[in-house]
Amino acid sequence: MHVGIIGGASTIGSTLAYSLVCDDPRHSVMLFEEALDAAWGHATDLTHASYHLADPPLSETDEIGEVRYAPTDEIGDFDLDAIVITARVPPSDDDTQRGARGARARELDANLPLIDDIADALDALEPVPTVVVTNPVDRIVYRLWNRLGWPRSTVLGFSLAETARVADAIARRRDVHPTRVSCPTMGEHGERVVPVFSRATVDGTPASFTRAERREIVDEILEVPFEIAEKRGIGDSSRWVSAAGLLRVLRGVSASTPTDPLCLSVPLDGEYGFTDAALSVPVTLADGGIDRTIEWDLDVSEADRLREAYDAVRADVRRFDQ
Template sequence: MHVAIIGGASTIGTTVAYTLSGLAPSVDVSLVDINEGAAWAHGTDIEHASYHFAHAPGAVPGHDTESVGTIRSATPDELGALDPDLLVFNAAAPQPDDATDPSAREAELERNLSIVRDVAEDLQSLDPTPLLVVTNPIDRLVYHFYTLLEWPRRCFIGYSLSETARMVDGIADLVDGHRNDVYCPMMGEHGEHMVPVFSRARVDGDPLDVTESERTELMEYVRDIPFDIAEERGVDETSRWVTSAGVSRVVRAMAAADDDVPIDGTPAGVEPAGDDWTFCLSTPLDGEYGFEDVSLGVPVDLDADGVAAIHEWDLADDESAELRRAYESVRADLP
């Protein structure tokens, strides 16, 4: 699999490449950036690091010299010649000083939309290719790419797994358990109107019972923690670690998918129980959940070509109402 990261010299782009070099060493990665020197420098440094991944005790499979991937750099003008299997869009305008304020997200669409239009022009020469959007506001930019490129909608995916990791961390603290035993899918908007599907949440396989006050506390934690982190660490660092791990999880799922058996997000070694462990990603909707002309986070299966299937879950009444609010929020910003 060949992954081209647009905005590859950025904090997230380089961290994704580094994570893939350790966890998915057979994947080829191209760091595509207007800053060619920085992309080359990061790519070369990551290639040097991959030597240590390969020779560490217990190295993951795929580090043999016959199957090891490459890390290279490229400019946007070279996108057409790269022939990638997956595009990761992570280019963004510089973050302002007030990016640690949750309300600042409202300005991200205006700042990043012109970049989306420019990149969409660069992508016109490619055959339809799965495109994973990581730049905020994710749901809105996914839909803009969908309308600009006119590729099949299964090609368009919006990353939204960081909220999942934050929510399970909050639940683990609440129940005094371990986060790796917790499952709680997050639908809706990547942002203010996220929808935790508590009706499907599990702790060590058992249903989760939370009070209204506990739900409120969990939502406040998930909404606030990325900004608390940014305030302490600086906006340039962004949520690089959780995002790169989540993006790598999506890439590895697509790389592992079989034409006959798409991946639903179930971890390796875990027997799925119905839709348990299915992950939610943003994708354009065409009637699913009663919505169209919008992109929202919904439960999906993935394969090498993108979204293989969208699951339509029976949601609790309050979850359905929250999902509609997410739809109205995102839809209000779209043409």
């Protein structure tokens, strides 16, 4: 697989690049950056790392990938199987506190020009699966898709960190390992996240939660990324869960058969009664991008919260589409 990472020298971008090289040294990675010195440093270091990961010495018939770098506006010169966009305008210290007044609007206003420039660069390519990490993810996914005019199946936003955080929160309450928990997470990548507790299982058995437990879990998963940023530094971000989740998505969009459902942010065209916005909903992935968007039956509280998430995203879309 040949993956292009826009923002390849960023914290998440470089961690994803390392994850790809570790996953399979045959992967080739292009780091697209404006900060070319940093991109060179990562590409060179990753090339050295691949020596150990490939278990040398190799024969001349063994396949091995490359890690290279280039300016973002040259992306049209490369034949890529998938693209991941991690580039962003760095947040201010004030915007890293949960509930900071106006933080989402400032983040959106800061990253819209950046994503528009990226859309212009991508216009030189044929549509390929493109995964957005840039926040606020749902708004940026819709903007990018709208600007590109690519099929809906090719533009999606990463929001699997919440699924992992919900599993961890449930696992600690049920005294099991998080991998034995399933609780898909829909809605907004942000305050209006929607854990689908009505579909949650522990060890394959349906699990029930009181209203208080649901509130506690939602509050906890919204708080933990800010705690990580506070303790580790805002420049570090949640790099590990993001890179691992992105690797899972990239495996899916290169798979020959559809994956199990994953909740990712996608442009909506009538699903759940919503249009002209993007939200995290269950999809299956296969070679080329989204294979199918799934409409689950939700309980009343989940449906109401999903509507709140849509209304919030749609309000911002109206604002920047004017």
